[in-house]
Amino acid sequence: MGNRVVIIGRPNVGKSTLFNRLIGKRYAIVEDFPGITRDIIEGKASWGGKEFIVVDTGGLVPETKDEIIREVRKFVEKEIPRADVILFVVDGKEGINPLDEEIAKLLYPYKDKVILVVNKVDNKRIEKNVPEFYSLGFEKVFPISAQHGRGTGELLDEVIKYLKDEKVETVEEGIKVAFVGRPNVGKSSLINAILKDERVIVSPIAGTTRDAVEISFRWKDKNFILIDTAGVRRPSKVEYGVEFYSVGRSIKAIELSDVSCLVIDASEGPTRQDKRLGGLIERRYKGCVIVTNKMDISPWSKEELEAIIRKELFFLDFAPIVFTVATKGEGVEELLNWIDIVYKDYTKQHKTSFINRAVHKILSEKPPPRYKGKEVKVYYAFQESTKPPTIVLITNYPDAWKENYKRFFIKKLREYLNIKYAPIKLVIKGRED
Known part of the structure; x- marks a missing residue:
């Protein structure tokens, strides 16, 4: 090179x-x-x-x-x-x-x-x-x-x-994937299981930031970029807690990713720390796959565990759940498939006319509560961007849109826009904005 x-x-x-x-x-x-x-x-x-x-x-x-x-x-x-x-x-x-x-x-x-x-x-x-x-x-x-x-x-x-007159190649395009989770839930084993899959072609490092390494690989003719933050070490002289460093690392990885894989230990089920990490993913509007690793030692069946996860991590209702045993390579192919599906939804773009039809359909089914006795109207709606799909509504009373109604509205939007597996960001503006 x-x-x-x-x-x-x-x-x-x-x-x-x-x-x-x-x-x-x-x-x-x-x-x-x-x-x-x-x-x-x-x-x-x-x-x-x-x-x-x-x-x-x-x-x-x-x-x-x-x-x-x-x-x-x-x-x-x-x-x-x-x-x-x-x-x-x-x-x-x-x-x-x-x-x-x-x-x-x-x-x-x-x-x-x-x-x-x-x-x-x-x-x-x-x-x-x-x-x-x-x-x-x-x-x-x-x-x-x-x-x-x-x-x-x-x-x-x-x-x-x-220098010579020649083109240089770096793999900078691809689905950026981060694995986050508490220590010892099997993140490294999962990464190894993915990179060792004989169908995966790993390229040299493509470019990184100080606290993350990006490893690009191809699987089924698709480019993936794995964001690995494990290289960040806690210096002995600086006594921040390990917690601080692992959370700091996770935030960085989540921010850099398109799809964050939240890895949970199937033998313990979701913990408070898992909820915190899930909350970070949700607040940053990232695509997400919940990976339940170590299924071979789980006291629950898949169905029981899924029910527990859906209850505890209700705010990640758009995220598919994959069950894996990383040390045996089980579930790795399914995981890569799901990352691909989530990314497709995360990058979906719709025409303005289609967005407006969906919005008016939802409003006719269940309009927002009246604001100071007056009807709440949406004049216009459009999709501003992808990663995440961001829908902007221009309305007469932005303050009328309360959290619980917004949650209902987003759920419906996901249904009508066929964005099942990615978050939707809803931006509500008044006419003067």
Whole structure:
């Protein structure tokens, strides 16, 4: 795979900011979140008619200098031989740091393809520091400000001199699927069971954010992107509870997904934590499949368990339930089928005329309660977007639409629009809105 541009440097020199600047979208998470490590992240960029993959190593945030060097060495051995250009990023504000010197030693054997990027050069005063960086031993030195875009054009002009004229492929399209659930419910076993299915073709990593890795795979000619947040570890120095980290991870995974698979332990049934996670999925209007794993040790039959889940997780009434034994690969095919069905509903688009007919049908069956003695009317309705299907109603009295009536209305909409397995987001506006 040609045309790889690799960004390397010690923590907090602005690697992620430069990565975002080069790929032209906010992909990496650049806030400092202490001690969260991750693997590499990749994104696609183009400049001067050439396409290339940008690889960021922003995950090197271990506790000690030795650990950082060990991580960098590991990375250099694996990634650098494949790279066409290495962007070695240092901090122009701070000047040379002993860690920069250590990393320079590791990169020196590859110096022909190293460009030294002096970042955070935001003004003339800092510019005066630039010459000292020549002592690191690389002849191509570019002062830039990744934050403000200063000097990045000149840097890219230099980068593309090293690259071939070829298209680069990344799998960025596909159904984004996240597995969330309490610890030890079998999320990893499920992911392994999916990826080990002989009909599944797994591609290399397609692009990730700091606290999630995206693994793309194909099944029955469909692209899926698995969002895996397991790489986020709790640093020993920072005593947030494990709970905080697993919930934070789950929120991130849910937000990135199209379909969230809520994994429940069939031997215990739905717990309070499962309800909380289910609530997060519902509030973010995500497609959902409830996966009841470890059915081989469940004290309930499928029918009994389904009844319990429907009662406890009543707010996820649109989500299908799949029963699995991940360690034996049971139910995996059915799960992938359901993810596909949910996604189809999640991306369904209807014509305005069709939406209006459905809305007026529901209103004629059961109109909203009168508002201050006056009739509540809907002048117009349309579908604003998909993922989730979002229906906008223009009405004379937005305040008349109370929660219980809205729930009834959405249930009916789902029936008439044939969106059985995805949430519908209802937006109610007054004429003046």
